Amino acid sequence: MLDSAYIVGAAETPYTRHPEPGVSTSGLLVQAAREAVATAGLRWSDVDGLGVSSFTLGPDHAVDLAWRAGLGPLSWLMEDTNGGASALNMLQHAELAIRSGQASTIVLVSGDRMDAAAFRMLVEHYNRATEEHLAPLPITGPNALFALLTQRQMTALGLSRRDYGHIITAQREWAGLNPGAVYRAPLSLEEYLDAPLVAPPLGRYDCVPPVSGADAIVLTAGPATAGIGGSGRAVRVLAVETTIGIDDQDADGLTTGLVQAAPRAWERSGLGASDMDVLSVYDDYPAMALAQLIDLGAIAAEDAQRDLAERIGTRRLPVNTAGGQLSAGQAGAAAGMHGVVETYRQLAGIAGERQVADARFGVVTGYGMVLYRYGACANVAVLEGVR
Amino acid sequence: MSGPAFFQRCTSCSAVSFPPRLACRACGGAAFEQIEAGPGVVEEVTELPGGLRIASVRARGVLVVCSTPSAVEAGASVALVDSPPGPGDSPAAAAVASAPDTAPTASMTAQAVHLPGSARAEPAALFTTTAHIENEGTP
Ligand SMILES: [Zn+2]
Numbered sequence: 001m002l003d004s005a006y007i008v009g010a011a012e013t014p015y016t017r018h019p020e021p022g023v024s025t026s027g028l029l030v031q032a033a034r035e036a037v038a039t040a041g042l043r044w045s046d047v048d049g050l051g052v053s054s055f056t057l058g059p060d061h062a063v064d065l066a067w068r069a070g071l072g073p074l075s076w077l078m079e080d081t082n083g084g085a086s087a088l089n090m091l092q093h094a095e096l097a098i099r100s101g102q103a104s105t106i107v108l109v110s111g112d113r114m115d116a117a118a119f120r121m122l123v124e125h126y127n128r129a130t131e132e133h134l135a136p137l138p139i140t141g142p143n144a145l146f147a148l149l150t151q152r153q154m155t156a157l158g159l160s161r162r163d164y165g166h167i168i169t170a171q172r173e174w175a176g177l178n179p180g181a182v183y184r185a186p187l188s189l190e191e192y193l194d195a196p197l198v199a200p201p202l203g204r205y206d207c208v209p210p211v212s213g214a215d216a217i218v219l220t221a222g223p224a225t226a227g228i229g230g231s232g233r234a235v236r237v238l239a240v241e242t243t244i245g246i247d248d249q250d251a252d253g254l255t256t257g258l259v260q261a262a263p264r265a266w267e268r269s270g271l272g273a274s275d276m277d278v279l280s281v282y283d284d285y286p287a288m289a290l291a292q293l294i295d296l297g298a299i300a301a302e303d304a305q306r307d308l309a310e311r312i313g314t315r316r317l318p319v320n321t322a323g324g325q326l327s328a329g330q331a332g333a334a335a336g337m338h339g340v341v342e343t344y345r346q347l348a349g350i351a352g353e354r355q356v357a358d359a360r361f362g363v364v365t366g367y368g369m370v371l372y373r374y375g376a377c378a379n380v381a382v383l384e385g386v387r
Numbered sequence: 388m389s390g391p392a393f394f395q396r397c398t399s400c401s402a403v404s405f406p407p408r409l410a411c412r413a414c415g416g417a418a419f420e421q422i423e424a425g426p427g428v429v430e431e432v433t434e435l436p437g438g439l440r441i442a443s444v445r446a447r448g449v450l451v452v453c454s455t456p457s458a459v460e461a462g463a464s465v466a467l468v469d470s471p472p473g474p475g476d477s478p479a480a481a482a483v484a485s486a487p488d489t490a491p492t493a494s495m496t497a498q499a500v501h502l503p504g505s506a507r508a509e510p511a512a513l514f515t516t517t518a519h520i521e522n523e524g525t526p
Contacts, residue, residue, distance in 0.1 A: 129406045136503035137441060137454040144441040145452065147433035199433045199441070248404075248412045250449065372406060373443070373452060 002221055005098035006234040007383070009040025009218035010344040013111070015182050015329040019212035025056045025113040030069045032214035033109040040218045042105060049076030049103030049219075051094055053086035053110040053333040056118050076103035084282050084368025085242070085377035086110060087215075087336035092240040092379065098219050111214025112332025119210050122332070129372045142284075142370050143207055147199035149253045149374055150287040154201065156254060157290075157304045161201050165192040166313030167286040168205050168326060173315060175323025177354035182211055182329040206286055211329030215337035217344060223386055235347045235362075235383050238269035242379035253374030256288075256367055258295035261380050265363075266297075269382040273297040276382075277359040278346045279317065280339030282367035283324040288375070292365050293319070296380070318356045321346060336366040340381070347385030360385050389468035392424040392505035394447060403447045406504065421507055424467040426497055427451070429459050444500060453500035464497050469506040472499035 011032050016023075029052065037044055050071060052062040062079040066072055076097045080086040087110055094106045112118065123141040125131055134145075153159065169189055175181035187205065195204040223234030241264040243257030266272050273296050281296070283289040290308070293299040298317065299307045311317040322328050322342040325335050343362040345351045351359075366379045395407040399416035405424070410417045427446030432455070434440050440455045446467055456472055459465060 132504035133406050134452060134503070137439070137452070137501065139435065139439070139441060139454075144433055144435055148431040148441070148443045148452075151431040151433070199435050202433075373450065 002099040002101070005095040005219050005221065005237045006223050006386075007217050007237065007340075007344050008220050008223065008234045009036045009038070009042065010216065010341040011035030011039055012180055012215045012338065012341050013213045015180060015211040015213040015331055017182055017209060017211055017329070019113050019115055023113055023212060025054055025111065026060060026065055026068060028111045028113060028212065028214040029054065029057070029065060029109045029216075032111060032216035033069070033107045036107060036109070036216035036218045040220070042218065042220075044070065046105045047071055047107050048074055049094065049097060049106030050074055051078045051080065051090040051106065051108040053080045053082075053090060053337070054112055055083070055122050055332045056112045056114070074103075076106060082369050082377050083333055084284060084336045084375065085244075085366040085379050086333055087340050088240055088364065088366040088379035088381050089242060089377075091237065091340065091381055092242055094219050095237045095240055098221050104221060106219045107216055108219070108337070109214060109216035110337040111334040113212045114210045114330075114332045115212065127371065130370075133372065143199045143202060145370060145373055146285040146287060147202045150201055150206075150285065152252050153254050153287045153291065156252070157301060159305055159308075161193060161203070162189065163305050163308045164206065164286040164290070165189045166308040167283070167289055167319075168192050170312050170315050171283070171320050171324045172327045174321045174354055175327035177352070178322045178328060179352075181323040181327050182209055183323070183327045202285070205326070208284060208325040208330035208335075211331050213329065213331035213334055215331070215334040215341045217337070217340055233348050233385070233387055235344050236386050238271070238382040238384050239265040240379065240381045241265040241268070242377070244377050246378070249372045249374070249376070254291055256291055256295050256375070257378030258292055258365060258367075258380055261378055262296050265380045265382050271361060271382060273363070275361050276363045277318070278321055278343055278356050278362040279319045280321075280324075280343050280362070280364045281319060282336060282339065282365050283320055283326050284330070284335070284368070286326070288367060289320070289324070292367060292378070295378075296363065296365065318359075321351065321354050321356060336368070339364045339366075343383055347383055349385065389470045389472050389499060389501075390506060392467035392469050392502040393421045393507045394424050394449060394505070395419045396422045403449055405449050405451050405502075422447075424451075424502065424505065427453075427465050427467050427500070429461050429463045429465055431461060432459060442500060444502075451502055453502050455498065455500040457498070459498055459500070465500045466497040467502045467505065468499045469502065471501050
């Protein structure tokens with residue numbers, strides 16, 4: 001068993017609010033996967049493992065995508081349906097496949113062509129509980145559920161809408177430095193507060209813009225094999241941990257599975273939240289970004305109001321440095337992979353204008369799969385940039 | 388006219404669930420009975436564009452998601468019903484609507500809120516046996 005697996009390449013297709021008619025889910029997935037392999041300095045024929053996550057790939061599955069993309073023979077294949085947790089779920093398996101020698105070059109790719117019809121289909125038929133107990137209310141999509149959850153968090157932590165605004169405006173500032181983000185224009189706290197309410201206390205800017213796009217990473221057994229353009233620069237996977245179903249959907253939803261997964265990841269990596277140079281948390285709603293920062297140990301619950309203003313709002317704590325889903329866009333199942341790609345870019349030193357100086361350690365979280373009232377899945381990866 | 392909402396209760400350990408499950412997380416049992424949800428208390432309310440109000444309501448210790456035809460506030464006692472409440476379901480609703488500052492109280496007839504998929508149903512056997520299944524294989 002090898003000690004480590006390495007991320008040696010990554011790519012993200014352009015995100016678009018309204019996809020052109022010719023754009024397909026499978027086309028986006030293959031575009032991202034091929035770009036990721038190219039950035040790693042590898043050949044398409046080197047790929048012997050494929051992991052796929054998509055809400056809209058059907059009727060095809062991973063094997064169909066591999067065939068249509070001209071891949072094979074493969075010694076490792078997986079498909080993960082767990083939305084915002086799918087990227088790190090796949091990484092948890094892929095890391096072990098590389099270390100055990102089951103595969104030597106694995107591409108993990110996530111994405112969706114998420115037009116209005118696909119989005120409506122997704123949110124109305126998300127799962128059986130949604131079909132039977134939420135869609136008939138009638139609600140479409142999770143805004144109402146997370147509005148109720150945000151109210152609970154505001155009460156628990158003594159927060160106001162203005163406090164959450166620091167997450168939104170800071171991520172918009174980061175997005176201004178990311179040519180791939182769909183919303184890049186600066187957003188003031190006043191503009192955030194004045195925006196129309198979608199489901200009080202949630203306003204327009206508390207909700208992610210659905211986009212079409214795909215994200216991919218490439219894993220190998222060692223940085224020397226490739227790295228960025230053969231430079232040998234890569235990102236080592238130090239730990240990946242997952243907790244599914246921390247409770248029975250009978251709690252307040254303010255504590256995620258990270259409260260169990262993160263301590264395991266810190267123990268395995270020998271690091272802690274304060275060692276992280278960049279952080280990427282799953283920001284489907286600002287309340288969930290905050291909940292995950294608390295569960296990681298990056299912010300203390302009792303200091304939440306102060307830290308939102310003084311550490312997040314000022315960008316002193318580099319969180320979601322590509323703009324996150326809230327400004328870059330939520331490309332369906334790629335939403336979880338977006339943070340992995342950005343953290344790879346930061347730790348590889350190729351994040352352009354938004355590069356965090358001397359970034360060596362990074363943490364990425366995944367969260368999602370609303371069963372009834374809130375997400376059931378959470379996972380975390382600790383990564384290190386190496387030469 | 389709406390009927391009362393029903394929850395699921397484990398016959399082994401009496402744990403109450405909604406939505407209904409296939410096995411009990413508390414004890415692992417797979418035998419359930421239906422019980423009336425009973426009155427609930429509103430914990431949070433939000434309002435969607437178009438005016439639909441969505442509330443989290445706690446009843447028998449379980450937090451469920453309901454829609455409500457008129458204004459309710461956190462702390463209000465409500466009746467959970469299995470279909471969108473009509474005029475006959477909610478005597479207090481009209482009074483509340485005409486006097487928005489008056490929160491429903493326990494002494495008033497509780498306002499009805501809709502909990503979809505909660506109608507009493509014939510208990511379904513968890514495991515069914517089929518006399519004979521032709522094995523056609525999968526491609
Ligand atoms: Zn039980």
